[in-house]
Amino acid sequence: MIKKNLRTHILLFLFTFLTLTFKGDLFIGIFQFEWRQMLEIFRIEWSYSLSLITILLCHEMGHYLPARYYGVKATLPYFIPFPLGPIGTMGAVIQIKEPIPDKIKLFDIGVGGPVMSLVLSVPSWLLGLSLSELVPITVSSDQHEFLIFGDSLFTYWTSQWIFGAHDPNLFMIESHPLARAGWVGLIITAINLLPFGQLDGGHIIYSMFGEKYRKWIYYLFLSFLILSFFNFTWLVWGFLIYFFIKIEHPFVPDHSFQRLGKKRIFLGSFMLISFIFIFVPAPLSIGSELDAPNLLEYFFGW
Template sequence: MFFENWPYSVSLLFILFAHEMGHYLPARFYGVKTTWPYFIPLPVGPIGTMGAVIQIKQQIPDKKVLFDIGIGGPTASLILSMIAWLVGISLSKVIEIPPNFDRSGFLFFGDSLFTYITSQWILGPIDFSTMDIQAHPLAKAGWVGLLITAVNLLPFGQLDGGHVIYSMFGEGYRKWIHILFTAFLVFALIHFTWLLWGFIIYYVVKVEHPFIHDSVAGIGKFRFYFGVIMLVSFLVIFVPKPIILGSELEESSLLMDIFRLITHNIGFN
């Protein structure tokens, strides 16, 4: 098992390390004191880690510095995770699922727009009702790296996405960030994972970012458009249902049940 799966551990740790260096190096460049990365193991569960973190030890001077520190991490992990996924999925195999096979005892990793399109492009066409992908460990590391990057790009509080969107839109974003957070909670109707993240964001990470001074010359057009690209990439790599029990595969989400109820009551059915 070790020799089969070491590429997963090594590549995922490298992705996490690169993500934290994407924060650490800009912080040191601007003279902001910070710790080295702390890796957080998770011995139980299919992923094996809760990621890594660095601690900023002093006040960030302005929004331009905040932007550069905030965006460096997800940029590094996004690029490396995409590479790991593409190489890993090309080394993966498509297997047929026997008729009447009981999948209730298995865990399945959900798809983002990026992973679905690329897996169909490289290995497809795949009919997931009768086939599945036996993922290479490198593909698994890429998938986890993309999930961690997507979570970090959520545009709230002191998550990386919160740093970026606050730097881009300034204090005016406080007028609509709670509306965006309410919209995000709709994903809890698709998978319970996002309800848990909603609690973490609201009570721990916070919805709004703490005040940081504006930079004298602003963040500039290049940083602004780069931020837009990263926020759009979040939509491409976001996984609505990250990890699914086999028994849940045939079940509809609460959102779909509500939609069917509404359409039925107004006469669309």
């Protein structure tokens, strides 16, 4: 049984590496045997897939290792391949197989993942950005098919720092694969830091504020839903959180005699503040959507 489960983890890992590298072109190699084209794609994309799968692996091990340290049963990471779309994966997950005994252990298990992915995604983004090119958008260029990776405060400021002051409406960044891996790692970290339910941010904020957070967490969720007026992505996430992930965290008892302490409070606060800087209000869009009205404009004409 253990060997069978290990085989599943390894196969999902390998298949996810392939979908990260080839994405939808994976089917070309399988069914049309365009091996030269596949080798060229691999030459270009291997740094993206290797970097991102490392970020995902370290994120999940940031949960898995503290869980095993505290004697909490947990599975190895399950990677989720997704050969459609521009990213190539839907992330990775581990499964906690038993209740977490107290809030200190909950905090350590919850915070480890986003700390690891943040620490790895930032240098991947910065190094990749330094290898990218800033090119002008010409009047004749057709932007309707452009895939646009949205900016967070962090990615906007760092791109302005590395390339110098420029107008994103007049220039576009031709991203190096390392930069794309860093961008995806940052947005995965940000989504996991949403402060709801069983997401990492939910673990962190519940551990820090305890049961009293239930008095205001629904107001925070309503504030989050305001984002859906500007980008439909967050309406989908609001649906997933409300019906599946849940808004409130399940009850976990306090530690019998120990508090979180200043170091954990500082680390939790740092991660929640970092969420503000790496959160992307409009993650992905295509050029044809730029002039389309958002929900606020559609319903209210604003």
